[in-house]
Amino acid sequence: METVLIFLPKSLSTYDENGYLLGRFSPKNATASDCFYVLAADDSCLNDEVIGSFQASNSKRREKNSKKNYLTVSCINGQLIVNKVVKESKICPLNRCHVIEYDETSLIKSELFIPQDSLLSDDYLQEECDYFKLLAHQLKRKESASLSKTDESLPKYLQHVFALFHWLSYGLEVSRLSTYSSIGSHLREHIANLQWLIEKTWRDGGVNLQTGNLLCSLILDLLGGLAVACTLEEMTMGGRIHFFNLMASKTEDLLELIKYMIKWLMGSPAGLKLNYPLNYILGNFFLYNIYLWWTFLGLIRPLLEIGFKAFLKLGVLGIALQIAILADIFSLVTFHLYCIYIYAARLYEFQLKGLCSLSKIFLGRNRNPEPDKVDSCPYSTEQLFVGTVCFTVLLFLLPTSLVYYVVFTLIRLGFIFLGGALTHARFLLRILPIYSSIVWIAHPQLTMTTTKLMPVCGTTDAGVVTLIAQPEVSSWWQTMRLCVPQVLKKPQSVDWRGTIKHVLTGKLMYPV
Secondary structure, three states, X not given: OOOEEEEEEHHHHHOOOOEEEEEEEEOOOOOOOEEEEEEEEEOOOOOOOEEEEEEOOOOOOOOOOOOOOEEEEEEXXXXXXXXXXXXXXXXXXXXXXXXXXXOHHHHHHOOOOOOOOOOOOHHHHHHOOOHHHHHHHHHHHHHOOOOOOOOOOOOHHHHHHHHHHHHHHHHHHHOOHHHHOHHHHHHHHHHHHHHHHHHHHXXXXXOOHHHHHHHHHHHHHHHHHHHHHHHHHHHHHOOOOOHHHHHHHHHHHHHHHHHHHHHHHHOOHHHOOOXXXXXXXXXXXXXXXXXXXXXXXXXXXXXXXXXXXXXXXHHHHOHHHHXXXXXXXXXXXXXXXXXXXXXXXHHHHHHHHHHHHHHHHHHOEEEOOOOOOEEEOOOOHHHHHHHHHHHHHHHHHHHHHHHHHHHHHHHHHHHHHHHHHHHHHHHHHHOOOHHHHHHHHHOHHHHEXXXXXXXXXXXXXXXXXXXXXXXXXXXXXXXHHHOOOOOOOOOXXXXXXXXXXXXXHOOOOOOO
């Protein structure tokens, strides 16, 4: 015999007048049972959502049997009792009915029980056999029917603001500033965040967990940036610390350290016997590149001073913008090391490919243009001689190139790690769960993610089993993960397999 589930709101026990039950009947399918979802009680019987009648204590029973699926409920001493259940115009035995009393306030106000902006239909939820999500979906849809703003157009002033945001984003994209500059990328993301925050708050008619988190993060970002900028400007204006001169001095110390390292490589690093002519050429070539770059930095020092002043002035717009400015300054200062890394990587890749290609001579094969195919090929004595000489030269020169490649690849990996850390720092500032943490502590019912059924001791005289649905709040970490604003995109994760492959084969590595 099949079970019939009856969901009753706890607020019915405080309803002191006779009335009619509003809700929906969901027939059984392959995964779900027959369900009566009672959403509320009403005095009018003209509502199309009437699925039963309700009798308050010490009142005359009111009953209506004109529908195929119908039930009558009464309240005696604050306890809800199901008196009659009609299914498909047939009376259903009460011992086959399970009553589940739920707290409609928690289901309606919880923003995490059903994913926000969910487009799931009732049929889909019923097929998934998720009774409480289907119930919460119906309750929220019923309450927001008269308050929804999805069909209303935005005010004129918001439309003008969004048009300005669109043109700013378009300008950043066309100029490629958002691709090659951390400042441009930050500005584009900031514009998208503001647009989403304003539109989402307007559509929802208030602040929810996601918009509240983003709003609190933006406020904290502005306050922190203002505090840092004011502190640095006060120290700079007071003459106590000259930050730009200090940065220039540290940059010069870094260049001297790189020069010392290259000169060390030009000798016998760690006792290695390197090829002297190639080692001498590579060392002097890299030293000349460093000299050119230091000269260039001296020429553009006025522009760097302007950039530092912009850092102090624009820093009032937030710590995230300050981090983006620092990332661009760091990329500019270390650009010469990136160039040296490119030279070392290209030389290593050329030698490695040459060795792999020439090694086929010893096997009597040559490369087939088709992918992963090798053809047999007889070589003449002259070809074997030239190929052997070239292979020998590349093989004995490889250790020298490999030493430079390993050193500058490690430096490049360190810079990429630092750049990725700055990018993740800007992302972490945007997902700070300030608002959701306050709600999780002060109003946990708003962060309910699941329900727990607690049985009531004993059954009624008719054999009806009653269960109490209690809201359950997940852990703080799981709740915070669900409250991350949808507009924020997580930085690209590191492809360790691809990175290792690029390092071994000499392919260039780009920032993550």
